[in-house]
Amino acid sequence: MRPSFFHHLHPPTIPAAQAQWRYTLGAGGIAVMLVLVLLVTGALEMFFYIPTPDQAGPSIQTIAFLVPFGGLVRNLHYWAAQALIVVAAVHLLRVVFTAAYVPPRRFNYLLGLALLVLSLLLDFTGYALRWDEGVRWALVAGTNLLKTVPWMGGGLYALAVGGPEPGGATLIRFYAWHVFGLVLPLVILSAWHLFRVRRDGGIAVPPPTARATAERISRNELVRREALAALIAGVALLALALWRAAPLAPPITIGSVGIAEARAPWFLLWVQQLLRWGDPFWAGVFVPLALTVGLALIPYLLPGPPRSQLGRWFPPGGRLAQIITGAIALLMIGLTVLALYP
Amino acid sequence: MSALLVAAWNESRKPRPVVLVPTLSGRPEYCLTCHADVPQISAAHPTGTFGCVSCHGGQPLALDADLAHSTMRGGRNPSDFSVVEASCGGANCHSGSAAEGRDHIQRALTSVQTTYAGAIATVRYAFGAQSGPGAQQGIYAIEDPHSATGLTALTAFDPAHDANPSVQTFAANCLNCHLSAQPLPGAQYARFTGCAACHAPTAGTGVQLNAPTLHQLTTAISYAQCNTCHNRGNYSMRDLQFHPRTDAPADRLRDYYQPIAQFTRCEYTLDCVDCHTRTEAMGDGDIHGNKKEIQYIRCKTCHGTPTELPLTKALTDPNDIAFRLALLNPVVDLKIGDTILVTEKGEPLWNIRALPGGAYELFGKASGQRFTFRPVMGSRCTQNPEDQSSASCHQCHSVQR
Incomplete structure (x- = not known):
């Protein structure tokens, strides 16, 4: 059978041991699927969403309640976005815990990390596009953090907010970032990331002599497994979207001062918890940036395991990276739990 | 799939x-x-x-x-005074100009039914919490620098800062009937707050206040609606408690429970709003210290005296407020050329029309019932024209209860 375009994106064969769920967790593939869901549902939402302060809330309510299947599309977009953060984080942990970042995959590791950062920014900008009382605190607090950056804080704030306080200029900027400024790099980097997976020799595997078995699976089998993963993930996503609607609150009104919900979106709760303890710049800007840079430097600064240890979980040669990354993950989870249950 | x-x-x-x-x-x-x-x-x-x-x-x-x-706004009741301006206000709605008779909100907010200023002053004075009997405090703080009564401001009654324990007891037990107070439990007290306290007919309907079907505003306000606050019992100055009435009267005549009160037939046949005007019920926009200042309708308003006929007004202007009021509650088909009664303050008694031959007809605002009556002038009444209190009229015209 001549391979289709989709089959052609895959290598003809890959080692069976590394094509297993328990090795890859399917996280990268599911992330790609979620991005595709987000692109489609987001494009549909663009037909109805109006990025002005007085129309943003009502237009989202129109999508959620009045447009046929609009609520479902919005819920799918919301849940896919939340899931993407989780799946991308799991993918990152998988890569670190299997030492898949060692050369020649160092650069692709950076691309992946950039994609995670882009996903977080997309999630935050999308969250702010609700422009309702539920997001006002996070919008104000999040943008105010920019002011704390030494030397360039005022400029960064002006760049992001477009005025002395969040308003119409902020909303249109967040919208432009969300549907274009961040999506375009996400798509380009995603394509590059996938290209580099192939270019770097496919999934990280030990050299042929170090493999327990020479068994390989065909691209047909690989595509079949990917389709199965997409199907399961799709059903789960649909179930989530039908079970729980994406949150909505009354639109922000001029002059409203009460804070309906002084809580960051869940993926930034760990930062909010840090902010309760520390200086806004150090807790809200420096620490998250330092952690990102630290993660980015892992393949460059820490000794990686020899290639013979690749293709399995927790290779001893990558212990330090595993401990550091695991500690960061646990720290974030712990801070999030603390923020949820103070 | x-x-x-x-x-x-x-x-x-x-x-x-x-x-x-x-x-x-x-x-x-x-x-x-x-x-x-x-x-x-x-x-x-x-x-x-x-x-x-x-x-x-x-x-x-x-x-x-x-x-x-x-x-x-205001949960089920957007007319609650905490939100009334946003709900019912606006120059073309109910916070317009006094000249056009659209200043309902300003009037209602300064009314003694809202401020409760008289009751608060009486109790605070009686128990030594203030030096004079005049009104100083209201349920809310209000200001009206141009108040024609000379009372230009009321501070907010704050029992927590009133050291007098009697005043605190009063605050705890006796603040049930001003227009921002939640009613006491019981169908006989069932009313909303704000404008809807009077204009949403809850009395005698048997429906719960939270029933969606209870969605009605009217100017045809029956006496029963007034009775959700008035005529329900006594506030005792002795123990500073509300003592609800316990009787179950079978007719209007005996419904008024004060044993000393005397009534003429019109007082227990008509509804309160048939005689008492908008200004009396809702205020005139000035701050008043007690009910007596604002309540001015007397027997002679409709009946005149032995020497004077009641005041009348011929309707010549199609924009006369009398037509607007009659449109809202069409119990009478007022026409240009009709003569209606007016009060001494010029308020139209739009439901009372002069008939050829010297008599008058009154249409019950809530009942729609038509009554006719004659003026005192020309009758056998010998009452001194200068002494026109209701007590004087009751001497001859009260009905035995």
Whole structure:
């Protein structure tokens, strides 16, 4: 059978041991699927969403309640976005815990990390596009953090907010970032990331002599497994979207001062918890940036395991990276739990 | 395919949105999707004109109950005085000019029924919490530098800062009847707050205050509605408690429970609003210290004296407020050329019309019933024209109870 375009994106064969769920967790593939869901549902939402302060809330309510299947599309977009953060984080942990970042995959590791950062920014900008009382605190607090950056804080704030306080200029900027400024790099980097997976020799595997078995699976089998993963993930996503609607609150009104919900979106709760303890710049800007840079430097600064240890979980040669990354993950989870249950 | 079927099934479970585009706002509202059973509130507030949101607030596009109701003003009652300006106000609605008779909100907010200034002053003075009997405090702090009564401001009555324990007891037990107070439990007290306390007929309907069908505003206010506050019992100065009445009168004559009170036939046959005017009930826009200052209708307002006929006014202007009031409550077909009674302050008694031959006809505002009566002048009445208190008239005209 001549391979289709989709089959052609895959290598003809890959080692069976590394094509297993328990090795890859399917996280990268599911992330790609979620991005595709987000692109489609987001494009549909663009037909109805109006990025002005007085129309943003009502237009989202129109999508959620009045447009046929609009609520479902919005819920799918919301849940896919939340899931993407989780799946991308799991993918990152998988890569670190299997030492898949060692050369020649160092650069692709950076691309992946950039994609995670882009996903977080997309999630935050999308969250702010609700422009309702539920997001006002996070919008104000999040943008105010920019002011704390030494030397360039005022400029960064002006760049992001477009005025002395969040308003119409902020909303249109967040919208432009969300549907274009961040999506375009996400798509380009995603394509590059996938290209580099192939270019770097496919999934990280030990050299042929170090493999327990020479068994390989065909691209047909690989595509079949990917389709199965997409199907399961799709059903789960649909179930989530039908079970729980994406949150909505009354639109922000001029002059409203009460804070309906002084809580960051869940993926930034760990930062909010840090902010309760520390200086806004150090807790809200420096620490998250330092952690990102630290993660980015892992393949460059820490000794990686020899290639013979690749293709399995927790290779001893990558212990330090595993401990550091695991500690960061646990720290974030712990801070999030603390923020949820103070 | 299954997923699509599930999605389609889920979509089919949702109610079909019912849109209303009120002419006043021009913005679509979907409240009727769930609230199709709510009747139009009044002929003066047609649903097609006002919709729901201009009065109630809320999220007009939301079909999720929590979100849709999240920004409603005053919960079920947008006329509560805490939100009345946003709900009922506006130059063309109920906070317009006094000259056009559209200053209902300003008047109601300064009315003694709202400020409770007289009761508060009486109790505070009686128990030594203030040096004079004049009104100083109200339920809310209000100011009116141009108040014709000379009383230009009331500070907020704050029992927590009133060291006098009797005043605190009064505050705890006796603040049930001003227009911002929640009513006491019991069907006999059932009323809303704010404008709806009087204008939403709750008395005698037997329906719960939270029933969606209780969606009505009227100027045809029956005496029973007044009785949700008035005529329900006594506030005792001795123990600073409210003592509800315990009798169950079978007719109007015996319904007024004060044993010393005397009544003429019109007082127990008509409804309160048939004689008492808008200004008396809702205030005149000035701050008053007690009820006596604002209540001025007497027997002679309608009946005149042995030497004077009641005051009248011939209707020549189609924009006369009398026509507007009669339009709101069409119990009488007023026409240009009709002569109606007016009070000494010039308020139209638009439901009382002079008949050829010297008699008058009164149409009950709540009952629609037609009564005729004659003036005192020309009768056998020998009452001193200068002494026209109701007590004087009751000497001859009260009915034995």
